Amino acid sequence: YLLIGQIVFAINATGNRGIVIRLNGVTSLARAKQVCVAGVPPALVVSTIYDLSVGDYVELLGFQTSGDVLDVSSTGNYSPEFMMHRIG
Template identity: 35%
Template sequence: MALPDYTKPLDADFIATSAGDIRDNWVAPSVRVHSTSAIIVQASSTLTLTYTAERWDTAGSWSSTASSRLIATVAGKYSIIANVRWPSNADGYRALAIRRNGVTDIGGVHAAPPTGTVMDMQVFSVANMSANDYVEVLATQTSTSSLAIAVSSQISPEFMMTLVSATTAIST
């Protein structure tokens, strides 16, 4: 017996049977991207973060030509997470937001930085997404100098999204 093709991306041909049973070869849309270089956020500003490489992308949810966006390829509920590491700088505050379709913030975190150490920050949301909706991460800092979001393997800057449940069952 041949093994199922677990690398096949999720599409309208197979999410689940009409009875709701998941197919053996089902792969949920899931994507994780990162930046291979520091991202500079100017003093007292907000920046939409961009990413330079994939860790994985099972459904074509990220493209280097729209490198700030993760795109929902199937309608449903998605888990969305972003991580950054701010440098040591106790001036001002730091914030991260997840924004859907360039308009609506669907998750956010805001904090004053600690004194004398880096600050790891994570934002998380579970959101209903239509097919072709996209999400981006916005980073804000209010210090009086530019700050570089550090590159730290598997920690920063990272952006990921996974389908938790499809909106409707699709028969094959």
């Protein structure tokens, strides 16, 4: 399976932003991390190819270290997005 996720966070110049694709609530399959820049909304994309088994599930998680509560931008067909495509 090809797994792809994207999240855009609210603008805040403090800390880092990150996203992770997680398997079965435990295992990180792929991560992306970005240091924030003032005035620029952090947009992160992560992808991986993984051989999922029957009963497996995957999640896209976002995290941030600004020390404040930050929103995730909700824009249709852009953020947040999580998709999976079976290969083969």
